[in-house]
Every structure is written in structure tokens, then in C-alpha cells.
Amino acid sequence: MKKPMHKSAVMIWHQRIGAVAAALVVVLALSGLALNHSTALGLDRQHLNMSWLMRWYGLAQDETGLAYQAGEHWVMGIKGGIYLDGELLPHRLKDLAGAVATDQMLIVAGRNEILLLAQDGALIERIAALPGPVLQLGLTQDRRIAIATPQERIFSSGAEMLDWRPDVAGGAQWSQPVNSPEHLLSRASADLPGVSLERLLLDVHSGRILGQYGPWLMDGAAVLLLGLAASGIYGWLNARNANGNGNGDAS
Amino acid sequence: MRTCLALFGFALILLAPPARGEVYLTPEKFLSESFAGAAPPPKIVWLTGTLAQQAEAVLGHKAAALRIRYWADGARSAWILDETGKTEAITAGFVIEDQKIARVQVLEFRESRGSEVRHEFFTNQFIGIGLQEDFRLSEAVDGISGATLSVRAVENMAKLALVLARHVAAVDAP
Numbered sequence: 001m002k003k004p005m006h007k008s009a010v011m012i013w014h015q016r017i018g019a020v021a022a023a024l025v026v027v028l029a030l031s032g033l034a035l036n037h038s039t040a041l042g043l044d045r046q047h048l049n050m051s052w053l054m055r056w057y058g059l060a061q062d063e064t065g066l067a068y069q070a071g072e073h074w075v076m077g078i079k080g081g082i083y084l085d086g087e088l089l090p091h092r093l094k095d096l097a098g099a100v101a102t103d104q105m106l107i108v109a110g111r112n113e114i115l116l117l118a119q120d121g122a123l124i125e126r127i128a129a130l131p132g133p134v135l136q137l138g139l140t141q142d143r144r145i146a147i148a149t150p151q152e153r154i155f156s157s158g159a160e161m162l163d164w165r166p167d168v169a170g171g172a173q174w175s176q177p178v179n180s181p182e183h184l185l186s187r188a189s190a191d192l193p194g195v196s197l198e199r200l201l202l203d204v205h206s207g208r209i210l211g212q213y214g215p216w217l218m219d220g221a222a223v224l225l226l227g228l229a230a231s232g233i234y235g236w237l238n239a240r241n242a243n244g245n246g247n248g249d250a251s
Numbered sequence: 252m253r254t255c256l257a258l259f260g261f262a263l264i265l266l267a268p269p270a271r272g273e274v275y276l277t278p279e280k281f282l283s284e285s286f287a288g289a290a291p292p293p294k295i296v297w298l299t300g301t302l303a304q305q306a307e308a309v310l311g312h313k314a315a316a317l318r319i320r321y322w323a324d325g326a327r328s329a330w331i332l333d334e335t336g337k338t339e340a341i342t343a344g345f346v347i348e349d350q351k352i353a354r355v356q357v358l359e360f361r362e363s364r365g366s367e368v369r370h371e372f373f374t375n376q377f378i379g380i381g382l383q384e385d386f387r388l389s390e391a392v393d394g395i396s397g398a399t400l401s402v403r404a405v406e407n408m409a410k411l412a413l414v415l416a417r418h419v420a421a422v423d424a425p
Contacts, residue, residue, distance in 0.1 A: 035363075044338055123316045124318050125316050125317070129279070162292065163292065198338075
């Protein structure tokens with residue numbers, strides 16, 4: 001007569017861990033399956049621009065419709081897209097900090113990059129080598145390009161913008177944000193960029209969608225899966241031994 | 252039990268997070284290393300006329316920017332270029348010396364897949380390669396399975412760096 005099976009502590013924990021890990025494994029499995037067929041499913045071509053999602057991704061800047069006037073042009077930054085006179089440009093720039101016009105080009109500053117644009121919006125150059133994060137963009141009295149960085153430090157550069165030097169004289173005229181002209185804002189809002197479905201799924205898969213602690217949650221899921229494996233193997237070996245090496249033959 | 256183990260293995264595979272947005276080397280460090288600790292001041296080359304056509308020929312599309320900055324000291328020049336792999340830009344640095352590639356370094360990789368192009372087993376293949384008259388590399392470069400678009404992007408940037416270096420060498424020639 002066989003002894004009744006009693007659950008060991010290990011198997012009880014096996015069930016508990018399985019229940020906790022189940023939700024995360026489902027998320028990982030479904031997002032992983034979708035990402036494995038990303039191209040076939042067209043995930044990289046589908047974009048989402050719901051306002052809550054854009055806010056979550058930090059792309060909902062300047063939703064109030066602030067704009068900078070650069071010469072005869074208006075530059076707006078909406079959800080990471082740059083609009084020149086209401087037309088979306090193919091160049092993205094985060095945290096718009098100012099725009100000015102020189103005789104040769106338009107200069108549009110984000111916090112970490114500066115775009116040099118032709119009058120028609122064509123990209124002349126994207127400059128990432130800056131002396132610091134850009135808080136303001138302006139022109140000095142002798143028409144040099146000026147940027148203000150944290151700690152009230154000001155740097156200026158010539159028209160070619162090949163190097164920056166501390167501008168001790170100061171006196172720059174800073175580009176100031178103003179409310180966008182209504183007709184440009186309505187034209188811009190019709191063509192807002194969004195987050196690709198592929199990017200969203202990648203961030204769900206890695207846990208980054210939950211911010212800096214998200215990957216730790218997925219690490220936790222991995223540890224739980226390891227616990228499941230160990231407790232599962234332990235339980236299987238126990239059951240195998242209890243059944244006479246697992247073949248049920250008592251001879 | 253075998254089913255459980257198979258499912259567990261499958262879940263572990265899915266757990267592996269794809270790499271994205273990795274900075275391997277800053278442009279400043281790349282330039283410093285490429286010029287023995289003292290990078291020369293930057294210069295710019297405008298992509299206009301014939302040069303713009305040549306750039307389009309090697310990239311397979313119009314260049315994203317109208318001008319590109321570079322650093323040159325004698326016959327040695329360094330170029331930091333961006334090219335889209337699948338959907339995101341790959342930033343790579345190239346050193347050209349005497350119209351041959353002397354160094355390739357992937358500086359930043361933003362794609363979700365294909366980051367293997369950053370490894371030396373791939374980038375070292377470019378060393379000593381020049382550009383033929385038909386804008387092909389003078390030697391074949393072995394690809395990487397699963398990283399086709401990233402490989403193509405690095406190859407195209409290498410060709411562009413050679414085209415640009417040849418142009419500025421001709422312009423700067425006494």
C-alpha cells in the first residue's frame with residue numbers, strides 16, 4: 001500500500017513562487033513572442049500618441065504650445081518633434097531650449113543638442129559636443145551664438161559653431177518662449193509623432209516601462225524562475241524516489 | 252516534467268533583454284585616442300555638388316546633414332558619422348590614413364538588435380581597406396548573421412568616410 005503523498009515545504013514554496021511569477025512570465029512571453037516577429041507584424045511602423053503614453057515617455061513637453069521666434073520663422077517643440085512654421089521636420093530634438101536666426105542659418109537648441117537648419121528646415125548639422133546642458137540660447141552683441149548652461153555659465157561660438165569659449169562679457173539677447181500663433185499650433189497638432197509599438201513592447205519586455213526600477217522587477221522574475229526550476233527538480237526527484245526510481249516497478 | 256523544463260528554458264530565453272542605447276566610447280575619447288591624446292581642432296566639409304552625389308551613391312540615400320565635421324592632422328583624418336541601421340542611428344568613428352581605414356569604432360548603438368558590430372572581430376576587418384573607383388570597398392567584409400542592417404550601416408559609413416577623406420585631401424592638397 002502506497003503512503004499518502006504529503007507536500008513538502010519545498011513544494012509548497014514551489015506553488016507560491018509559481019503563482020507570483022506567473023503574471024510576469026505571461027508578460028515576458030507575450031511581449032517576447034511579439035518582438036520575435038516585430039517586422040512581420042509591422043510593430044515598428046505602428047505609432048501610438050495617446051497623451052498619457054507621451055507623458056509617461058517624457059515626450060509631452062511644451063504641450064502648452066510655446067514657440068520661439070527665429071527671424072521670420074517660428075520654431076515649436078511638441079512631443080519631441082520640431083516644427084518649423086507649423087510643419088513637422090524629420091529631425092527630433094528633446095527639451096527645446098531656444099531658437100535664433102543668423103544670416104546663414106537657423107539655430108535650434110535642445111537641452112543636449114543643437115540643430116543647425118537651413119531656411120527651408122534642411123538639417124545642416126546636429127551638434128552634440130556642447131560645453132554643458134543648454135538652458136537658454138541667444139545671440140551676443142557681436143552676433144556670436146551664445147548658450148547659457150547651469151551655474152549661470154555662458155559660452156559663445158562663432159558662426160561655424162566649431163568650438164565654444166566662455167563668454168565673460170555676457171550681454172546676450174536670449175531667445176524667449178512665447179505662445180504659439182494659433183494657426184501654427186493647429187497645423188502642428190495634426191501631425192504629432194508618437195511612440196512606436198515596437199519600442200513600447202521592448203520597454204514592457206525589459207521592464208523599463210516602469211522606470212529605473214522596472215528592470216529590477218524583471219530581474220526578480222528571473223530569480224523566481226530559477227527558484228521554480230530548483231524546487232521543481234527537487235520535487236520531481238523526491239516523487240521519483242518515492243515511486244521507486246520513477247518507473248513504478250517494485251521488483 | 253520535461254514539459255516544465257522546456258517551458259522554463261523558453262521563458263529564460265525570453266527574459267534576455269535586448270540591448271539598446273549603449274554608449275561604448277565618447278567622441279572626445281575616440282578623438283583623443285586617435286590622435287595620441289591631442290585631437291586637432293575640428294574642420295567642416297559641406298556636402299554639395301559632386302560630393303553630395305557621391306555621398307548619396309555610397310549611402311543609398313541622401314545624407315542626413317548638409318555638412319560634416321572632421322579632425323585632420325596631415326594624412327590622418329577622423330570622422331564621426333551617424334547612419335540608421337533599421338530605425339535608429341548608429342554612431343561610429345572612423346580614422347582614415349593615406350586613403351585607407353586605420354580604425355573603426357562603434358561609439359553609440361541605439362538599435363534593439365545587431366550590436367555585435369561593435370566587436371573588434373567585425374571592426375578590425377576594415378583596417379587597411381580603401382575605396383575603389385566604383386565606390387565599393389577594396390576588400391569584402393564578412394557580415395554577421397542577424398545583424399545585416401547594422402553591418403550595412405557600418406559599411407556605408409566606412410565608404411562615406413573614405414569618400415570624404417579623399418575629397419578633403421584633394422581640397423587641402425598644396
